[in-house]
Amino acid sequence: MTIKEVFPNPTVKKVIFQIKFPNLFYIEDKIGDFQIRIMDQFPKSSLVFEKQFLFALGINASLADAEQEKLKKGDRKIWQFKNDENVQVNLYADSLSITSESHKTYSNTASENRFRDIIEYVVGNLIDIVNIPVILRIGFRYLDEFPLMEKNNENYLNHFNSAFNLERFDISEAGIMEIKTNLSRGKYFFNYGEKVLKKDEQWTVFLDFDAFANNIKAEDFLTVTDELHDINVDEFKKVIKEPVYEYMRKK
DSSP: OOOOOOOSSOSEEEEEEEEEOOOOGGGGGGHHHHHHHHTTTOOEEEEEETTOOEEOTTOOTTHHHHHHHHHHTTOOEEEEEEOTTSEEEEEOSSEEEEEESSOOOSSOTTOSOOHHHHHHHHHHHHHHHSOOOOEEEEEEEEEEEEEOSSOSHHHHHHHBOOSSOTTTSOGGGOSOEEEEEEEEETTEEEEEEEEEEEETTEEEEEEEEEEEEEEEOGGGHHHHHHHHHHHHHHHHHHHBOHHHHHHHHOO
16 A cells, blocks of 8 residues: 655645544643644744734743633634644644654655655653543645646646546647545545646646544554545556656756
8 A cells, every 4th residue: 555665756745643532621721831742843833813913832821812812802822833844733622733844754764854754753751741632534635737848638637547437528729627526435434636727827736635633542542544545555556647746856
């Protein structure tokens, strides 16, 4: 299932991992402990509101009034932690997400920068500090992009096992082409998206691989995440062809 290569030029542009859990009103009291636990790898911290009002942690007491005003308007608090490698952790009262724009591999031992290690580090520390009774949902999503040099059916099918009905709809005539589907994969689920449109004057293929699981024991989060990753990898390997691998091998 695993792709053994670590590509210098991967098509993946963003990886998103998320867990959802019951709304825990006491989580705010644990934020300081969580911040200290992950500070070595995520030294930049801030308090963000849903509508993108940004305040630094540790600001003076006047923040309390501003907080109350935002909360009255329905804004949600996000405790945000970042590093210099374009990895970001967002913690809500009912969920945690990790977004990376730098990782090229999930668990390949040939690389020292593995996304699995970040997940284990962040979520492991959260579970150790916060008594999460159950994880309602684990989601693992890959967003890929590929520049389509020639926009025609022959070239497209040379690169991808497409979900598009290209016999019915000629891609050379499309201003945008898109398909989304939701499937079961054993006890888990999988969302797939495929889209072609212009980005910065370049015709681009967007691929969306999103595996998820529901109602997981907190202590099983990493095992389940491994299995979700395997689903995404299997689906990725079904979609792309050798010219895409060649593109990813180029520095």
